[in-house]
Amino acid sequence: MNRYKPHICVVFEDDKCRQLAHGFVLNHRIDDRRMQVMPPAGGWSNVLEIFRKEYVPYLHRFPEGYVVLVIDFDGRVIDRQQEFAKAIPEKLKPRVFVIGLKDDPETFKRQIGLNLNFEQIGMQLADECLDATFNIRQHEQCDHNKPEFDRCWQSTKDFLVRGTMF
């Protein structure tokens, strides 16, 4: 990944999100060299802490960088959104996105009931973003993300999507 070109760092909470994120990247239309999926942070509060300590300075140093923070909202969407909003410096807000499932990935997987594994869910989410369709994206576990998802996609799709595999 070239830090001097537009790129995304994905910081996520747990191992299930890892599989979702890697499924997203596996979509052949996604340029995985513009996206670095980091190791799981181990809890939403660690995601916040890592963002503060590592990614605020990183984003100041690398103006082409974007950060997607993926957390489980554990049923407290508004509270967590506000907590993260406080931690993101105003200047960096256009390049930082906070998304996640209303409860947790296991609940989401069970509720969508399509017999997909986490990686396959990630691949389908990528397809829905690329094709501007809404199937699992509008599931109640996910639909609170729509404004943030749209903002993220509009900001990153020009460099994240490619016509060919390489």
Next chain:
Amino acid sequence: MIERLYVNNFRCLENFSLDLAGRSSALLIGKNGCGKSTVSKALELLQSICRQGARIGKRITPADFTRHQSDRPMRFALEFVVDSSRLEYTFALDWPPGFHEARIVDEKLTADGQVQFTRQQGQVRLADGNEFGLDWHVFALPVIRERQGRSILQNVKSFLATMIVVAPDPTQMSGYSREPTTELEYNAANYTSCLRALLDRKPAAYGIFESYIKTVLSDFSSIENVDHGDAGTQLVVEFKHGDPVCGLPVGFQALSDGEKCFFLSAYIIAANAVGNATVCVWDEPDSHLSLPEVGHFITSLRKMACQRGQFIATTHHPETIRRFSDDSTFVLSRTSHLDPVTVRPLADLNYQGDLVHALLRDEIISRQ
């Protein structure tokens, strides 16, 4: 696509079954000595049947029988799909007292449930009922010729021969080539010969090859096979950079180990895209790569396999482990050198929190 591999009485693999059905890519993890590389070796043996001549020769030694039990048959079964046809190739070997070479006990090929040939020791029976005798040290599959208009056996031979089973040794990847070949060696020493064959037969592969290399080595410009007379050709890589543009030709042998792996990966991806769908079995593909490259490298090969072909890897590297889902990861383990290897999908094993942390805590792979 390989659907299932069954191995019995081969080194540490006893009654070992790896179910890959529906998986375009798979990862084998486990402690040192748990049998990951032996799985590659089993596939290499199957590959060699259609590459190195039909005679068993020195491919199998008494030490290859589990705990030297050469009085019990060593058995292999490979279920795979080629052009929508479901194929199963099985054979068993033993080593009777006084023999200097393993003996084929039985051998069989089926396609979509229809028997193509069977063999009991020295007697081979074809699908049309014809029979013939064969030396019991010689595999039947590579020697049987099909009637005109049929291609099942040819497809099987081609599938096995062109399967890529590698544990590359970059120091052996010299860049020199005498003759083009489609059969990549286990240590990838003949890489340049394979690349020559691919580009000779499928020039369209170069576009994919070049695109991949440029994503990892942004100053890559081109390659050239420089004629060295009787010694064959030498692969030279041209890099260009700066303004005004300056070029630098570099002999392939002078590239770093990791860079050679990029070139190998580019070859595999290009071959898979323009030729027959490729099964690629790579023992520790991350061995020579820098940390930020590992994930992208693995993702590229997995993406390739999502389109067509299959990618099977072994690893100890945490970044590679994280690039596979629990459903595509298999955990190999054994309690001692006297016990058989067991294999379970990671999805069937419970662990808490981060997978790599759980592996470090030995929650998943245990020698108990």
